[in-house]
Amino acid sequence: MDDEITKADDINSRTIIADVSTEMKTSYLNYAMSVIISRALPDVRDGLKPVHRRILYDMYEMGLKASGPYKKCARIVGDVLGKYHPHGDASVYDALVRLAQDFSLRYPVVTPQGNFGSIDGDPPAAMRYTESKMSKIGEEMLTDIGKNTVDFGPNYDDSLEEPTVLPAAFPFLLTNGSSGIAVGMATNMAPHNLNEVVDGICALIDNPDISSLELIDYVKGPDFPSAGIICGKKGIVDAFTTGKGKVVIRSRYEIEENDKGHDRIIFTEIPYQVNKAELVKKIDDLRKDNAIPNISQVRDESDRDGIRIVVELKQGAVPNIVLNMLFSRTALQSNFNIYNLALKDGRPKVLTLKEMLSSYVxxxxxxxxxxxxxxxxxxxxxxxxxxxxxxxxxxxxxxxxxxxxxxxxxxxxxxxxxxxxxxxxxxxxxxxxxxxxxxxxxxxxxxxxxxxxxxxxxxxxxxxxxxxxxxxxxxxxxxxxxxxxGDRRRTEIQERELDSTTDADFIKEEQVVVLISNKGFAKRLSAEEYKAQSRGGKGVRGAKLTDGDFIEHLFIASSHDIVMYVTNLGKAYYTYVYEIPEGAKNSKGANIKNFLQIENQEKVTSIICFEDFKDGEYLMMITKYGITKKVELSAFVNAKKRGVKAIILDEGDSLVQSIFVNEGDDVMIVSKTGKGLRTSSDSIRTMGRSTRGVRAMKLLDDDEIIGLVRVEEDKRILMVTENGKGKQVRFEEFNSHGRATMGQKIYSVDEKTSYLVNALAVNDDNDVVFVSLNGQTIRVHVKDISIQGRTAHGVKVATFKKKDDYIVAMAATNYQEESDEEVEIPETAEETEASNDATNDNQTEE
The missing domain is CATH 1.10.268.10 (Topoisomerase, domain 3)
Known part of the structure; x- marks a missing residue:
């Protein structure tokens, strides 16, 4: 019994009672500080982590100077492990390898011999195969270490002494940078050019009150081993003045033509710490997945002379658009997030440029x-x-x-x-x-x-x-x-900040034809889809429409232009042309409600196209009943896809046409019965969006407005009737009248069988495209249409394949010198399935 009591007392005497939370907190903090100070973060004085410092000091002790022989890396690693760094051999060897890689360090302090890895991510050879010694600049890190210049402390087992910091005659931290992950914090410091750092140090010595912002005149910014281009200085200024900043690095490239006449992009520099092999694979994957369809081939032609990544483009590809896609979707453009965290006086601190230079001095x-x-x-x-x-x-x-x-x-x-x-x-x-x-x-x-x-x-x-x-x-x-x-700077710094990319940066800018049907189906096609024909040609089918539908709006525009839509309710919307879905030549397109937030009872009545919203430009609108108004274009900048009010319409009225006008311009207002009024746009005052407008032209009871044209000296007015007749008339044939008058006769129409469809301002540099009720599309050279007097009946400009067909829309485009060609497309879906290939008739009708 006494033995049991004695045993229990002995156990109690050796039992420590502690609060678990307090113990965990203390132990974790001790572990964290050990990692921060002893492993992960560099010292601001010599810029080295403990493992790097121990490697260099051990090589110094072994006599591995730049002028001496190489030694096996296994010998060096073993010596460092046994004397100073009791951790895994892999961690020491990895650190040694990085000190020797010219694509990792701007100024390597170890000279390698053998396979020390590559920018493609290839691992180094085993340490038993590789050899190394200090480089000349590496020796500068230990200059005068034997003259009591730094403190020494005991190694891990008190058997030897090791330096707590190196003399560092070479400013390692700023010139080579550093990266490391500690507990709860990480550092990511950029390398810089030695000559610039030297200039900065001298400037600081000469003027101790100099600011970090002023030091940027000497230390321009990061200078990466892999070169590249830094876009803008904002991230550099932030990093130098606060210790934190984001630097955007782009690859350097050249655009050349290959033997076949196709463009190709050649990248000769890539961002820092980017794996080249993975980068090339990523570009090729994007090509295979058709994410960047204009790339035909990707090759890595890099060798000892430098990096050379060749991206071959397909015929017709726009290099700048492919570049924007590559920069957006690959590491060819990368961010380097600077975080200047280092140990100062034994404590981690985020440092500005001046603090880093001052600490080194x-x-x-x-x-x-x-x-x-x-x-x-x-x-x-x-x-x-x-x-x-x-x-x-x-x-x-x-x-x-x-x-x-x-x-x-x-x-x-x-x-x-x-x-x-x-x-x-x-x-x-x-x-x-x-x-x-x-x-x-x-x-x-x-x-x-x-x-x-x-x-x-x-x-x-x-x-x-x-x-x-x-x-x-x-x-x-x-x-x-x-x-x-010192050497020259490798990384170029561009003054201009890199603007954020928009959807337009990924879209080829080209001429397209936009078609919108009466039932609200829209699509865009390349203007090259339509070949010009002689007057009277039968043309090609431009859309396979549903029963009762027909093409109501057709215009030519750049894919980067803005399209404004005005509805029967007087609201205006806009999208970019490239946002309109692309369709096949005989497809009906996508419903306009897919990309506009219009209501069920709304219908697009007028569509205009322009490059950008500019001050001093006016939008002039006219309605079927002859009401007009003029509004500054900038008033619609907030319309977008949700829409804003453009005009207040009378009951039963609708918007017919909208055009751009400037001060002093004359306009022609045309009615369906062949009446026209030439008047000055200045006679119509500028109004706000939510107004009705004023009377433009007096109309007879059965007449309506069908067109509004701006008078231009080098152009003529082209008018076409529903049954395919048309003519051109010079603007000087018309006298200017005041607003709200009846104008004069400008076309003799047979009001029982046909009316005017539209009026356009054209010259010999234009073609005109007609669309019929059944979707037949005809392109005719303007120079093939006669110039006649005001009262003439016109000539035949289009022939229809169906007797009950007639023209419903027309638009002008640039003239194309091509052979006359007629392509017939089956009129019904059944005929389309029966014959996939169109037949060529090659005929011209007068």
């Missing part, structure tokens, strides 16, 4: 001060010995007698100290002096050396007495580093 100041004190001590010790030798030489005969009379050196030393007032070191130096030093020449050498040492002592004391003189040495030595190892 302070470190070098301490190194040079300690080196000077060390040199001063050694010089004083040597001067002390030389002074003793001088005394001995001055009394050489007596000295010899004392030494000869003494039993041993110790007694001789004591006798010399008593006789000449020397200390033990000086006495033994005299005793150890060779007889050959007694010659006159050797005696003079001792005296000269003493004079030189005394001059050095005076210099060292003077240097230590003035901080500015130490800073001058710091400046001089860093300038020498720049002269020895």
């Amino acid at each position: 302070d470190h070098r100041e301490i190194v040079i001060e300690r080196r000077t004190r060390y040199d001063l001590q050694k010089a004083e010790e040597r001067a002390h010995i030389l002074e003793g030798l001088k005394i001995g030489l001055d009394n050489i005969d007596e000295v010899i007698e004392i030494i000869k009379a003494s039993e041993d050196n110790n007694i001789a030393s004591l006798e010399l100290q008593k006789r000449f007032g020397l200390d033990a070191k000086q006495a033994f130096a005299i005793i150890d002096m060779k007889l050959g030093r007694l010659s006159h020449l050797e005696t003079q050498k001792i005296l000269d050396e003493l004079a030189e040492i005394e001059a050095q002592i005076a210099y060292f004391k003077d240097l230590l007495s003035d901080r500015n003189k130490i800073l001058a040495v710091v400046k001089k030595e860093i300038q020498e580093i720049g002269q020895k190892y």
Whole structure:
């Protein structure tokens, strides 16, 4: 029983009672700080993490200098593990490899021999196969380390000492950058150009009050090993002034033509830390998936001379559009997020450019001060010995007698100290002096050396007495580093900030035909789909429409233009042309409600197209009943797909036409019965969007407005009737009248069988495209249509394949010099299925 009590008391005495949450917090913080300080973050003074510092110091101890032989990396890694870094061999070897990679470090501090990996992500060879030694610039990291310039501390088992920081005559942190993930924090510091960093350090020494913003005049920005182009300076300014910033890096490229006349894009520089092999594979995957359809082939032609990624384009591809897609979807454009986190005074801190430069200058100041004190001590010790030798030489005969009379050196030393007032070191130096030093020449050498040492002592004391003189040495030595190892900048910095891309950046800008049917089906096609025919040609089918539907609006535009839609309810909407779905030539297209938020009772009555919203441009509208108004184009900038009010319509009225006008322009208003009014647009005052407008032209009871045309000196007015007759009339044939008059006769129509369809302003540089009720499309050269008088009946311009067909829409486009061609497309879906190929008739009708 007593034994059990004694045992229980012994267990209780060895039991520690602790709060779990407190213990976890303490242990986690200890672990976190250990990772932060001992593994993941660089020291702001020498820019090295502990593993890098230990590798360089071990190579220094092994004598692996730039001028010496290589040693197996396995030997170096094993030595570092055994002496200083008790972690996995892979972590040490990976760190050693990175110090030697010229695509990872701007200025590698290790010279490799063997396979040390590649920019394609290939791993290095095993450490037993590779060899390395310090580079010349790597040696600068340890210059004067033997002169008590830095503190040393015990290694992991107290058996050796290792430096807590290196002297770092070369500014490693700013020139090579650093990256690392600690616990709860990470660092990502960009590399910079050595010459620029040297200039920045000198500027800071000369003017300690200089700001980080002013230092940008010297340190321009990151300079990556893989070069590339930095777009804009905002991220650089943010990083230098706050320690955080985003830098956008783009690949450098050239656009060339290959042997077949096709364009190709050649990339010669890529962003920092991008895996080239994965990049090429990603581009090829986009090609295979048809995500970027204009790429025909991707090749990696890189070699030892540099990077060369060739992207072959298909015929007709627009290189800039392909580039925008590549930059948007691949690492050819990458962000480098700068986070200047480093250890300062043993604590992690986010640093500005000035703080990093100041920390380095302070470190070098301490190194040079300690080196000077060390040199001063050694010089004083040597001067002390030389002074003793001088005394001995001055009394050489007596000295010899004392030494000869003494039993041993110790007694001789004591006798010399008593006789000449020397200390033990000086006495033994005299005793150890060779007889050959007694010659006159050797005696003079001792005296000269003493004079030189005394001059050095005076210099060292003077240097230590003035901080500015130490800073001058710091400046001089860093300038020498720049002269020895500096090179030109690799990464270009563009002033212009990179604007965010829009959908338009990925769309080829080209001429397209836009067709919108009476029932609201819309599509766009390339203008090249239609070949010009002679007057009277039968044309091709432009749309396969449903029963009762017909093409109501047709116009030619750039794919980047803006299309404004005005509905029967007086609302205006707009989209970009490329937002209208692309369709096949004989398809009906997509319902307009797919891309416009219009109500069920709304119908698009007028469509206009323009490049951009500009001040000083006016939109003039006219309704079927002859009401007109003029509104500034900029008033519609907020319309978009939701729409805004454009005009207030009378009951039963609808919008017929909308055009752009400028101050001083004349316009022609045309009715379906052949009446026309030429008047000045200035006679119509500018109004707001939510207004009714004013009377444009007086109409008879059965007449309606069918067209509104701006008068242009180099153009003529073209009018076409429903039954396919048309003519051109010169604008000077019409006299200008006031607003709200009846105008004059401009076309003789047979009102029982046909009316005017529309009126256009054209010249010989135009073709005109007609669309019939049944979807037949005809393209005719304007120069083939007669120029006639105001009252003429016109000539036949189109022939219909069905007797009950007639023209419902027309639009002007650019003239194309092509052979006359007629393509017949089956009229019904059944005929289409029976014959997939159209037949060519090659005929012309008068």
